Amino acid sequence: xxxLAQWQRLQQWAERRLPALTRHRRQEDLPxxxxxxxIYIVPTGFGVAFTLLLLVMMVxxxxxxxxxxxxxxCLLGAAxxxxxxxxxxxxxxxxxxxxxxGHAIAGEPISVTFDFEAPxxxxxxxxxLGEVSQAFDIDGRADVSISIPTEHRGWLxxxxxxxxxxxxxxxxxxxxxxxPHYAVLVWPRPxxxxxxxxxxxxxxxxxxxxxxxxxxxxRDYRSGDSMRHVAWKASARHDNLLVKxxxxxxxxxxxxxxxRQLRGLDNEARIARLARxxxxxxxxxxxxxxxxxxxxxxxxxxxxxYARCMSALAVLP
Amino acid sequence: MTPWWRTKRPAHExxxxxxxxxxxxxxxxxxxxxxxxxxxxxxLALLVAxxxxxxxxxxxxxxxxxxxxxxxxxxxVGAVVLDYGNLFGREPGSALAAGLLVLKLTESEAPRxxxxxxxxxxxxxxxxxxxGQGMVATFVVALGLLPALTTWRSLEPVQVSPTLPRQLLxxxxxxxxxxxxxxxxxxxxxxxxxxxxxxxxASAAHTGLSDHMSPGEFNELLxxxxxxxxVSFDGPPPPQDKRYFRAFVMWNYDGRDWQRSEQSASTSIxxxxxxxxxxxxxxxxxxxxxxxxxxxxLAAPLQSQAHADGEVFADKPVDEMREYALRSxxxxxxxxxxxxxxxxxxxxxxxxxxxxxxxxAEQWRKRYGHDNAAIIRAALNMxxxxxxxxxxxxxxxxxxAVDDFLFNTHEGFCEHYASAFTVLMRAAGIPxxxxxxxxxxxxxxxxxxxxxxNADAHAWSEVWLEGRGWVRVDPTAAVRPQRIxxxxxxxxxxxxxxxxxxxxxxxxxxWDIVNRWxxxxxxxxxxxxxxxxxxxxxxxxxxxxxxTKLLVICVAVFGTLGLAWxxxxxxxxxxxxxxxxxxxxxxxxxxxxxxxxEGPQHFLRRASRALPGQRTELDHLMxxxxxxxxxxxxxxxxxxxxxxxxxxxxHPRRVV
Numbered sequence: 001x002x003x004l005a006q007w008q009r010l011q012q013w014a015e016r017r018l019p020a021l022t023r024h025r026r027q028e029d030l031p032x033x034x035x036x037x038x039i040y041i042v043p044t045g046f047g048v049a050f051t052l053l054l055l056v057m058m059v060x061x062x063x064x065x066x067x068x069x070x071x072x073x074c075l076l077g078a079a080x081x082x083x084x085x086x087x088x089x090x091x092x093x094x095x096x097x098x099x100x101x102g103h104a105i106a107g108e109p110i111s112v113t114f115d116f117e118a119p120x121x122x123x124x125x126x127x128x129l130g131e132v133s134q135a136f137d138i139d140g141r142a143d144v145s146i147s148i149p150t151e152h153r154g155w156l157x158x159x160x161x162x163x164x165x166x167x168x169x170x171x172x173x174x175x176x177x178x179x180p181h182y183a184v185l186v187w188p189r190p191x192x193x194x195x196x197x198x199x200x201x202x203x204x205x206x207x208x209x210x211x212x213x214x215x216x217x218x219r220d221y222r223s224g225d226s227m228r229h230v231a232w233k234a235s236a237r238h239d240n241l242l243v244k245x246x247x248x249x250x251x252x253x254x255x256x257x258x259x260r261q262l263r264g265l266d267n268e269a270r271i272a273r274l275a276r277x278x279x280x281x282x283x284x285x286x287x288x289x290x291x292x293x294x295x296x297x298x299x300x301x302x303x304x305x306y307a308r309c310m311s312a313l314a315v316l317p
Numbered sequence: 318m319t320p321w322w323r324t325k326r327p328a329h330e331x332x333x334x335x336x337x338x339x340x341x342x343x344x345x346x347x348x349x350x351x352x353x354x355x356x357x358x359x360x361l362a363l364l365v366a367x368x369x370x371x372x373x374x375x376x377x378x379x380x381x382x383x384x385x386x387x388x389x390x391x392x393x394v395g396a397v398v399l400d401y402g403n404l405f406g407r408e409p410g411s412a413l414a415a416g417l418l419v420l421k422l423t424e425s426e427a428p429r430x431x432x433x434x435x436x437x438x439x440x441x442x443x444x445x446x447x448x449g450q451g452m453v454a455t456f457v458v459a460l461g462l463l464p465a466l467t468t469w470r471s472l473e474p475v476q477v478s479p480t481l482p483r484q485l486l487x488x489x490x491x492x493x494x495x496x497x498x499x500x501x502x503x504x505x506x507x508x509x510x511x512x513x514x515x516x517x518x519a520s521a522a523h524t525g526l527s528d529h530m531s532p533g534e535f536n537e538l539l540x541x542x543x544x545x546x547x548v549s550f551d552g553p554p555p556p557q558d559k560r561y562f563r564a565f566v567m568w569n570y571d572g573r574d575w576q577r578s579e580q581s582a583s584t585s586i587x588x589x590x591x592x593x594x595x596x597x598x599x600x601x602x603x604x605x606x607x608x609x610x611x612x613x614x615l616a617a618p619l620q621s622q623a624h625a626d627g628e629v630f631a632d633k634p635v636d637e638m639r640e641y642a643l644r645s646x647x648x649x650x651x652x653x654x655x656x657x658x659x660x661x662x663x664x665x666x667x668x669x670x671x672x673x674x675x676x677x678a679e680q681w682r683k684r685y686g687h688d689n690a691a692i693i694r695a696a697l698n699m700x701x702x703x704x705x706x707x708x709x710x711x712x713x714x715x716x717x718a719v720d721d722f723l724f725n726t727h728e729g730f731c732e733h734y735a736s737a738f739t740v741l742m743r744a745a746g747i748p749x750x751x752x753x754x755x756x757x758x759x760x761x762x763x764x765x766x767x768x769x770x771n772a773d774a775h776a777w778s779e780v781w782l783e784g785r786g787w788v789r790v791d792p793t794a795a796v797r798p799q800r801i802x803x804x805x806x807x808x809x810x811x812x813x814x815x816x817x818x819x820x821x822x823x824x825x826x827x828w829d830i831v832n833r834w835x836x837x838x839x840x841x842x843x844x845x846x847x848x849x850x851x852x853x854x855x856x857x858x859x860x861x862x863x864x865t866k867l868l869v870i871c872v873a874v875f876g877t878l879g880l881a882w883x884x885x886x887x888x889x890x891x892x893x894x895x896x897x898x899x900x901x902x903x904x905x906x907x908x909x910x911x912x913x914x915e916g917p918q919h920f921l922r923r924a925s926r927a928l929p930g931q932r933t934e935l936d937h938l939m940x941x942x943x944x945x946x947x948x949x950x951x952x953x954x955x956x957x958x959x960x961x962x963x964x965x966x967x968h969p970r971r972v973v
Contacts, residue, residue: 036884046432053436057443063512065637067503067840068450069443072459074502076439078495079466081876085883093886119886124473135474168491169469170432 027157027181031117033095034163034176041088047171050080080171087174090122090165094138099158101184103307105275109147110184112158116142124167130159153188153271153314187310190276191269197255197277218242254287254299271313278313282306292316332431334375335478339468340431341371343438344418346461350445350454351415354408356400363419370422381423389420411444428472435468452835463488498875505868507861508844525603526564526753526774530575535732539709541771542825544601545755546609547833548767551595554760555611559647561777561789562609562769564754566626568662570743572670573718575736575751578662582622582630588613588786589653590646597642599836606630609754611645612789618643625652626750638841651779651787655748663748663781671719671740678744689782692745693790696738700795703727705734707797731800734792735776748781752789756800764830775800892957893945896964900938907969917942930970938963 043051054077061069097115104110114127121139129146136144150156164175218231221241231242257277262270274290281288287301290309294316297309332340344367352360366389370381393416394404401409418441421434442461446454466488478484525545526538546562554560567575596611608621608629617623618641621631631639655663678692685691699705704727711729714721719740722733735751742749756775758767777791793800851859859867901911901920909924918939925935941960945952 046429046436050436053440057440058506059513061443061446062506062509063514064447065508065512065843066447066450067842068455068458069446070506071455071499071503071839072443072446072462074499074506075459075492075495076462078498078502079462079491081498082491082495082879085879089883092883123475126474135476137476165473167473168487169466170472171469 027179029181030099031095031097032178032180033093034091034178036088036092039088039091039174039176041084041172041174043084044166044170044173047080047173050171054080080169083169084172086168087165087172090125090167091163091174091176093120094118094122094125094163096178096180097141099180099182101182103185103187103310104150105187106150106153106189109149110156110186111145111147112184113143113145116144118142122165122167125163125165127161127163129161148184150186153186155183155315156186157183185311185314187314188268188271188275190279191272192276194273194276196280197257198261218244254289255281256289256291257281258291259293260291267316271316275310275313278306278309330428331426332428332472335481335484336428336431336468336471337371337374337425338481339464339471339484340422340425340434341367343435343461343464343468344422346464347418347438347441347445348415350442350458350461351411351448354448355412355415359396359400359412359416362396363416366419367422370419380426386420386423389423393417393420407447411441411447414441414444431468431472435465438465450840452832452839455835455839459492462492466491498872501871501875502868504842504847504850505864505871507864507868508842508847510844525605525771526607526609526755528565528577528605528607530565530567530732530736530751530753530776531573535730535774535776538774539730539772542822543771544768544829544832545603545771545773546598546600546769547829547836548611548758548769549597549765550767551597554767555594555647557757559612560757560767561612561752561775561791562755563612563614563627563752564607564609565752566624566628566779567751567753568626569665570667570736570740572667572716577628580624580626583625585616586614586623586627587625587652587654588615588627588646589650590615591648593644593646595642595644597640599638599640599833599841600635601836602637602639603635606632606634608635608639608641610643613646613649613651615644615646627651637843638836640841650785652781653784653786655781655786660748660781663750664743664746666740666743671717671744673717673720673724674737674740675744677723678741678746682745689745689747689780692747693742693780696741697790697792697795699723700734700738700792705796707793707800731793732776734796735778738790738792739778742778742780750779750787752777752779756791759826759829761826761830761833763827764833766830766833768826768829768833893942893952893960896961897942900964900967903964903967903969909969917946928969931967934963934967938967 054073057073057076058070061067061073095117097117100113100115102111112129116125116136116138118138118140121137123137124135125138126133126135127144127146129148132146132148134144134146136142148156148158158180160177160179162175162177164173166173218234219242221230221243225243229244231244235242255277257274259270259274262273265273278288278290281301282303285301287299288305288309289299290297290312292312295312297305297312300308345364348355348360348363348367373379373381393413397404397409397413397416401412403409404413414437418434418437421430421437425431425434439462442458442465445458463485467485470487471484548562565577568578569576590613593615594611598609600608608618608631610627610629613627614623614629617629620633621629621641623629652659681692681695685695706728707730708728709730711733712726714726719737722729722737723741732753735753739749739751753774753776755769755773756777757773758769760767775793777789777793779787779789781787847864848859849857851857851863856863897917904911904924907928909920909927911920915923921935921939921942925932925939928935938960941956941963945956945960
């Protein structure tokens with residue numbers, strides 16, 4: 001068994017048996033503030049080597065009763081110990097105010113932004129999340145974005161992350177584990193290609209009905225509207241001007257996307273197909289509605305509607 | 318997954334240009350502080366190699382190929398062996414290490430290399446202090462820590478990168494902050510009373526007084542203006558013409574050299590003193606046994622032995638600063654009873670040398686009979702009147718050196734005069750001997766001590782007179798009285814190097830007080846002084862255990878202070894709310910107490926009704942607070958300041 005695997009086993013055992021040491025394994029609510037009870041500090045390998053060198057220098061200058069050399073060694077030693085305090089102080093009082101995440105479809109990395117706050121400026125703080133690492137300075141507030149890889153649709157808990165620093169001289173490493181109670185929603189991955197949605201049956205009737213009307217709706221006048229579209233008669237009965245709204249494009253057909261129409265496919269394939277249709281509808285500027293076993297989403301369009309439908313797809317069992 | 322303790326870094330991560338510049342600066346500094354003792358050729362070659370590497374990395378980035386590094390290492394080792402003969406020891410070791418540091422730079426591309434190189438540079442900076450721990454040298458070396466510490470700082474991933482001088486400042490701050498702890502540790506770290514392994518301090522050849530006197534011996538010494546000893550007196554210092562510091566007494570003359578005679582240590586110095594003076598000498602390292610003393614010492618100080626002729630020798634060579642206290646006689650009869658063997662010894666002259674001198678002495682003896690004092694006067698008159706001159710660059714002397722000097726060249730300095738005078742006296746049958754040591758020195762009024770430099774080295778004679786014992790006669794004074802009254806520098810006139818002349822010399826004399834302070838408080842702080850550290854607190858002998866305890870306590874105190882600093886946080890909380898609370902307290906004094914259910918707006922309205930005279934002020938306060946709280950998500954600092962100012966200026970007037 002490799003050393004690495006052994007170490008991981010040891011780590012798991014420690015987290016099971018020594019909850020006091022690794023108690024931040026449990027998820028915590030935001031905001032999270034780093035304080036002295038959860039900041040650990042050890043010398044780096046270089047720090048240990050440098051301490052040994054200082055010892056050699058001290059014994060040497062004592063042996064040759066070289067007081068100037070001893071003074072220099074003491075100065076370096078004192079600077080080293082102060083650098084330990086500086087490393088601690090870099091993390092102490094650091095606060096994660098919040099986490100924001102964008103959207104991503106399964107298989108693509110999702111960008112998560114941590115909103116850091118610190119009462120005094122900090123430098124060279126690093127954030128490790130899995131394999132990725134990001135260094136940042138904080139002067140008051142700082143947004144730190146980091147990409148997390150995704151695999152499946154659905155809720156993805158942010159893995160435990162380590163905030164650490166070796167500031168100022170790389171002699172000591174101060175770190176703290178943070179496990180924020182925050183999950184990001186990963187949208188399903190659309191299928192690559194396939195049939196388009198079957199048009200709903202009642203479309204013709206509704207279109208005819210629409211065509212017979214003069215106007216779709218009346219709305220308040222907005223600066224820039226053409227005078228020819230003002231509904232003068234209707235306006236006379238109101239306080240303000242009303243405008244005939246012709247916005248609805250004649251050619252656009254709304255799509256009624258329905259889970260039940262996709263019989264013969266398993267759940268994931270249905271979700272992938274619906275996701276593709278949603279994407280196409282958004283690209284073509286259509287309106288659509290979506291029926292799912294969990295909920296029915298009414299007609300709408302645009303990115304926000306798309307996000308709502310994709311999120312609903314993502315959380316399907 | 319990478320284990321958490323291992324820094325994830327790309328395999329080919331390179332240090333930034335700035336880091337490399339800092340590393341080069343550190344290395345140049347190291348070469349600078351070692352330049353004093355490295356061979357000049359090696360220093361220059363290393364500097365050129367450093368410059369080339371810097372240029373190469375900046376303009377032709379890339380690694381230095383391996384086939385170049387190996388021959389460079391071989392050349393370095395070869396050069397060191399050629400210069401010093403071996404690779405071990407202090408000088409060759411530091412030369413090799415400085416070379417290795419420069420070679421390390423040729424392969425420094427990764428952060429790890431830069432870290433190691435800077436740490437190694439720190440070690441070399443400290444090693445430079447083994448060659449001299451003067452105050453200025455120590456400060457310069459400490460300055461060298463700045464680029465080294467900054468190199469490490471620059472390896473951290475910081476977003477802003479200031480200019481090079483500004484980048485060095487935080488390291489200065491760090492060193493300044495660590496000074497209190499460093500000084501405490503320095504004072505309390507237990508010193509070793511005996512070294513753990515052999516120290517070969519004597520290898521550093523330093524010209525000082527030597528135990529024999531040959532022509533030209535003093536030449537080098539008289540232009541060496543490093544400090545030799547510093548003397549503080551219990552009471553007023555003796556006058557200038559009494560400041561003779563005895564080191565060696567020369568008995569044996571072979572026609573060319575004067576030698577001291579090996580004699581066993583005597584229990585006491587045969588001196589009858591009328592007037593004595595106590596004083597304290599701190600002697601710079603000489604790597605010799607001799608301890609110079611004022612005129613005639615009464616007894617030897619601790620760990621040393623005295624001889625009957627007044628020489629004092631320490632048990633161990635003086636390889637470090639040595640301090641000793643003793644008493645000397647100023648008015649005395651020195652060995653009034655001379656035994657026959659010593660008398661013969663003091664009359665010994667080699668056969669077949671200096672016939673004209675012998676003839677002159679016999680001529681005087683015939684003329685003055687038994688009046689020894691008259692013969693001495695005749696000799697001094699001759700030096701004074703017969704065209705003798707004082708010069709540091711006399712003409713060379715032949716086989717009959719004293720004849721040559723007395724009858725041909727007529728020029729020389731103290732050793733010529735002392736030697737010729739003593740030979741004359743011996744030839745005339747008066748017991749005489751040569752004494753070497755120091756004469757004069759600079760009285761530092763501010764520090765109340767006498768600074769004696771190596772340039773103050775001097776040689777004089779002692780003659781033995783019936784009833785008076787050994788009497789000091791300084792023939793140089795007959796030729797050049799300024800030598801005694803004003804010191805060596807004024808006697809030499811313009812024959813000295815520029816830094817030893819005039820006003821510059823007096824500035825350097827005054828500045829010496831700082832060196833003395835440094836020598837006493839830093840360099841001379843040894844095991845003995847450390848044990849006496851706690852004497853003011855009633856503990857005579859602080860042993861190692863107590864010192865260690867004290868050190869631990871002090872470090873704990875500093876640690877607590879540091880932790881308090883690290884844990885301290887700016888008082889947080891909502892500044893607007895704090896200001897409102899202060900306003901509430903003021904209003905409560907005026908009798909308007911906020912109810913628990915009352916919002917700020919309601920409360921302040923009520924307050925303005927209760928204090929109608931201040932209605933406008935209170936309305937303004939309320940508007941400010943409401944705006945601060947509810948107008949924007951993030952209130953501007955401007956409006957916050959206005960509100961706090963208004964609260965501070967508000968003083969409720971009680972309605973009567």
